[in-house]
Amino acid sequence: MCGIIGYTGHSAAAPILLDGLRRLEYRGYDSAGLALVGAGTLTEIKEVGKVARLEEACAGFPELENDVCCGIAHTRWATHGVPSAVNAHPHCDEKYEFAIVHNGIVENHHELRAHLEKKGYHFRSSTDSEVIVHLIAEAYEGDLLSATAAAVRQLSGTYGIAVVSSRHPGLIVAARKGSPLVIGLGEGENLIASDISALLPRTRKVIYLNDGDIAAIRPDGIDLRDVSNVPVEREVAKIDWDAAAAEKGNFPHFMLKEIFEQPETVENAIRGRLNLEMGNAVLNGLELSPRDLAQISRIVIAGCGSSMHAGMVGEYYFEDIAGISTSVEQAAEFRYRNPIIEPNTLVIPISQSGETADTIAAVREAVGKGALVTALCNVVGSTIAREAGRGVYLHAGPEISVASTKAFSSQVAVLLLMALLLGRNRRLSRSEGSELAREIEQAPELIRQVLAQAETIRAIAKRYAAFDDFFYIGRGCLYPTALEGALKLKEISYVHAEGYHAAELKHGPIALLDERHPVLALANDIPGREKILGNIQECRARRAPVVAVATVGDREVEQLTDDVIFVPACSRFIAPLPTAVALQLFAYFIAVERGCEIDQPRNLAKSVTVE
Ligand code: M6R
Numbered sequence: 001m002c003g004i005i006g007y008t009g010h011s012a013a014a015p016i017l018l019d020g021l022r023r024l025e026y027r028g029y030d031s032a033g034l035a036l037v038g039a040g041t042l043t044e045i046k047e048v049g050k051v052a053r054l055e056e057a058c059a060g061f062p063e064l065e066n067d068v069c070c071g072i073a074h075t076r077w078a079t080h081g082v083p084s085a086v087n088a089h090p091h092c093d094e095k096y097e098f099a100i101v102h103n104g105i106v107e108n109h110h111e112l113r114a115h116l117e118k119k120g121y122h123f124r125s126s127t128d129s130e131v132i133v134h135l136i137a138e139a140y141e142g143d144l145l146s147a148t149a150a151a152v153r154q155l156s157g158t159y160g161i162a163v164v165s166s167r168h169p170g171l172i173v174a175a176r177k178g179s180p181l182v183i184g185l186g187e188g189e190n191l192i193a194s195d196i197s198a199l200l201p202r203t204r205k206v207i208y209l210n211d212g213d214i215a216a217i218r219p220d221g222i223d224l225r226d227v228s229n230v231p232v233e234r235e236v237a238k239i240d241w242d243a244a245a246a247e248k249g250n251f252p253h254f255m256l257k258e259i260f261e262q263p264e265t266v267e268n269a270i271r272g273r274l275n276l277e278m279g280n281a282v283l284n285g286l287e288l289s290p291r292d293l294a295q296i297s298r299i300v301i302a303g304c305g306s307s308m309h310a311g312m313v314g315e316y317y318f319e320d321i322a323g324i325s326t327s328v329e330q331a332a333e334f335r336y337r338n339p340i341i342e343p344n345t346l347v348i349p350i351s352q353s354g355e356t357a358d359t360i361a362a363v364r365e366a367v368g369k370g371a372l373v374t375a376l377c378n379v380v381g382s383t384i385a386r387e388a389g390r391g392v393y394l395h396a397g398p399e400i401s402v403a404s405t406k407a408f409s410s411q412v413a414v415l416l417l418m419a420l421l422l423g424r425n426r427r428l429s430r431s432e433g434s435e436l437a438r439e440i441e442q443a444p445e446l447i448r449q450v451l452a453q454a455e456t457i458r459a460i461a462k463r464y465a466a467f468d469d470f471f472y473i474g475r476g477c478l479y480p481t482a483l484e485g486a487l488k489l490k491e492i493s494y495v496h497a498e499g500y501h502a503a504e505l506k507h508g509p510i511a512l513l514d515e516r517h518p519v520l521a522l523a524n525d526i527p528g529r530e531k532i533l534g535n536i537q538e539c540r541a542r543r544a545p546v547v548a549v550a551t552v553g554d555r556e557v558e559q560l561t562d563d564v565i566f567v568p569a570c571s572r573f574i575a576p577l578p579t580a581v582a583l584q585l586f587a588y589f590i591a592v593e594r595g596c597e598i599d600q601p602r603n604l605a606k607s608v609t610v611e
Contacts, residue, residue: 002089002103003027004181005198006072006162006172009189009219014058017073020191020198021051023246026254026400027195028605029075030083034058035090035099035164036071042096042166043068046088051075069219070170072162072192074101077605080109081126091130093137094122098144098165100136102129103194104158104179105610112154132161140165145216148173149229152214158357158610160209162192172217176209179609180355180383183207183215183222185236190217195607196379197398200243207234208381237381246398253598255401255492259584260451262409263444266577268395269410270440273417279433280424281417286374287390293425296346296372299326302334302362303350304608306404306487307376307411311350312480313576314415321436321573322422332611335361341369348418349375352399352407353607354382361611363387376414378407392418401599402606403491405584408484409447412576416440436573443577446568450581453566457582460547460563461589467518468495471509471544472583473502473535474522481576482522485583492598493591502528502535513542520586521561522579525551526572536560547586549579 003024007016017034032054033046043061047053074089081087090099106112109128112135117123121134135151136144148163158178164171174181174192184191184199184206192215193199196206209215212227213234226232251257273282299318301311311328318326329339331349335358341347347366351359354377363384366373375384375391378399385391394410417440424433464470470489474482483499490497500509502521513519519539523532533556539546540560550557552566565586567578591598 002077002194003029003075003198004072004101004103004160004162004192004194006174006192006217007189008070008170008172008217009186010069011189013069013071016202017071018051018055018058019201020193021054021073021075023198023200024075024195025051026402026599026606027075027077028402028600029077031076031085031088032074033088033090034071034073035092036068037164037166037169038068039169040166042092042099042164044090044092044096044099046085046090048083048085048088070164070172072099072101072164072172079105079610080128087125087127089129091125091127091133093133097167098133098136098140098163100129100133100161100163102132103160103609106131106155106159107157108155132159136163144168144171144173145214145223148175149214152177160194170218173214174209174217175214177211178357181209183209183217189219190222192217196239196241197246197400200239200241200246204239206237206239206381208237208386210234239380241398246400253401255403255405255588255598258399258401258406259581259588261397262406262581263448263451265396265406266409266413266447267444269413270417270443274437274441276434276437276441279428279430279435279437281421281437283392283417283421285390285392288372288374290425292372293422295344296324296422297344298342299324299346299348300334300339301326301328301348301350302331302359304331304356304358306408306484307350307352307359309480309484309487310408310411310415311348312483313412313477314348314419316477317416317419317573318422321419321428323427324422329362331356331358331362335365339365341366341371343370345371347371347373349373349384349388350411351375351384352378352394352404354379354384355607355609357609357611360384360387376411378410402601402604403488409577409580412580413440413443416573439571439574442570443574446570446574446578447581449568450578454585457565457585458589460565461586462593463563464518464547465590465593467516469517470495470497470520471513471517472497472499472520472522473505473532475502475528475532476526477572477576478522478524478526478579481579481583482520484580485520485587488584488587489590491604492587492601493594493596494602495590502532505535505538510538510542513539513544515543515545518545518547520583521546521548523548523550523554523557524567524575524579525554525569526575533557533560549582
C-alpha cells in the first residue's frame with residue numbers, strides 16, 4: 001500500500017525523505033515522488049519504479065542538498081489511474097504553490113473533480129487524490145491548516161494526507177481519516193509518516209493521529225486539532241523497536257531474517273506470561289477478571305490472510321483446551337454479514353499491522369454491538385489496538401516482509417496462552433495447565449531445531465521448484481497450518497498452491513492429482529496421523545509426488561513419501577509452530593530458486609488499508 005513520509009527541521013530534507021521511502025518500500029508500490037519547499041520555492045520530483053530511480057532523479061537538483069529542510073514524499077500503489085510519473089504523488093496545484101501526498105481512497109472524487117473543473121481547475125493526473133490539492137488551493141486564505149481542514153471536510157472515503165506549501169516553508173499539515181498517520185517527535189525537527197518504520201532512524205517518540213485529527217507540524221512544535229477543530233493533546237508513545245530491527249542485517253531478504261527471528265519472537269510473545277507453577281497464563285492487557293472470563297460463552301475471531309489462519313488455529317485451542325464454542329470470520333464478512341453478538345461473546349480481532357481496513361471495520365462492528373473486544377496486534381498504538389481498547393501485543397518487532405512469518409507464529413503462541421488462561425478458568429486442572437505451560441515454554445527451542453535444518457529444506461525445495469501446482473493437506477490444528485503454508489508459497493513464488501483439509505481431498509480436488517501436482521502432507525505424530533497416512537496413499541495412487549512434514553524418526557512416513565521434512569516431537573497444540581516454520585522455509589527456498597522478488601511480491605501490499 002502507499003507510504004507517506006514528511007520531514008521538517010534543520011537538516012536537508014531530501015536524503016531523509018529518500019531514506020524514509022526506502023524503509024516504506026516493503027509495503028509495496030509502483031512509483032515514488034517527493035516535494036520540497038524552501039523559501040518561496042516548491043520542487044516536485046516523481047518517478048515510476050523504485051525509490052532508487054527517484055534518488056537518481058533527485059541528483060539532478062543539487063540545490064536541494066543543503067538548504068531545503070522541509071518536504072513530503074510518497075510511495076504509490078496504483079488504485080485510480082495506471083502507475084505513471086503523472087499519477088505518482090505528490091500532486092500539486094496549478095501554480096505549484098501547494099503539494100499533497102495521500103493514502104486512502106477519495107470515494108466522491110468524480111463529483112469533486114467535475115465541480116473543480118467547472119470552476120476552471122485543470123487536472124494533470126487520473127487519480128482520485130489530485131482533487132485534494134485543488135480543494136486546498138480553492139479554500140486557501142492565508143492559513144494552510146484551515147484550508148486543509150476545509151478541503152478534507154468535502155471528502156468521503158479515507159485519507160491520510162500530508163500537505164506543504166511554498167507560502168509556508170517549514171510547515172507540514174497532516175490529516176487523517178481511516179488511513180494511519182503517526183507524528184515522529186525529534187530534537188528541533190519533526191516528522192510525519194504512515195508507518196513507524198520510516199521514523200525509527202530519527203526518533204522513537206511518536207504521536208498516533210486519531211481519525212478526524214489535523215496537525216500543523218513545524219520543527220519546533222505541533223499544533224493538533226480534533227475533528228471539531230478543538231486543540232487537543234495526544235499521548236506521546238515510546239516505540240521499543242530500534243532502527244536495526246527494521247533492517248536486513250546479513251540476511252538476503254527480510255523474509256528469511258524474520259523466519260530466523262522466530263525463536264526470539266515467540267519467546268518475546270510468551271515472556272513473563274506463563275506461570276508454570278499455577279499452570280496458567282498471565283495476560284494483563286486482557287483486562288478481564290476471572291469472573292469476566294468465566295462469563296464468556298462464545299468466541300468470534302476476525303482477521304484476514306495469515307492472521308485469519310492463526311485465528312483458525314486458535315479456534316481449535318479455545319474449543320479443545322477451554323471448551324468454548326469458537327468461530328473464525330474473514331473480517332470483511334464479519335463487517336457486512338450482520339453478525340450475531342450475544343452479551344457474553346468475546347470478539348478477538350487479529351492483525352499484525354493493526355491497520356487492515358476490513359479488520360478495523362470488524363472491530364467497530366463488534367464494539368458497536370457491545371461485544372467484549374480484545375485485539376491481538378503487533379504494532380503498538382495501531383488503530384485496532386487503540387479502538388479495541390484492550391488486547392495482547394505480540395512483541396514480534398517490525399515485520400517488514402510482505403509475507404507474514406514471525407507475526408503468524410506469535411499470534412499462534414498468544415492464542416495458545418489465551419486458551420490456557422480460559423482453560424484454567426474453567427475445566428483445566430492445575431497439573432494439566434502446568435503440562436501445557438511447559439510445552440509452550442519449549443516452543444522457541446523446537447523452532448530453533450527446525451531452523452537448524454534450513455539447508456536440508458533448501459535441498460528438498462530445489463527438487464520441487466519447477467512445479468506449478470501444489471496441494472497442502474492437514475488435519476486438526478494442522479489444517480489451518482496447511483492453509484498458511486499454501487498462502488506463503490503462492491504469495492512469494494507465484495506458484496499455484498491450495499490448502500485443503502486432508503479429508504476434503506476426496507470430495508473433489510483429488511480429480512486434479514497426477515505427477516504434476518505435488519502434495520505437502522502434514523503428517524506429524526499427533527492425533528489424525530493415521531488418517532493422513534491414508535490420504536498420502538491416495539495421493540501416491542494418483543502418482544502425485546508427496547513431501548511430508550513428519551515427526552523426527554517417523555520411518556513409516558519416510559517410506560511412504562518422496563521427501564520428508566522432519567520436525568521435533570511435540571503435542572498437537574504446539575505442532576503448528578515448528579510445522580509453519582518448516583513450510584515458510586520451503587516456500588522461501590522455492591521462491592529463491594524461481595528468482596522471485598521475495599520481500600515485495602508483485603501486486604501485494606504489506607498492509608491492506610483499503611477495502
Ligand atoms: O496486518 P494484518 O495481520 O491485518 O494483515 C492481514 C493480511 O493482509 C496478511 O496476513 C497477509 O495475508 C500477508 N501477506 C500474509 O503473508
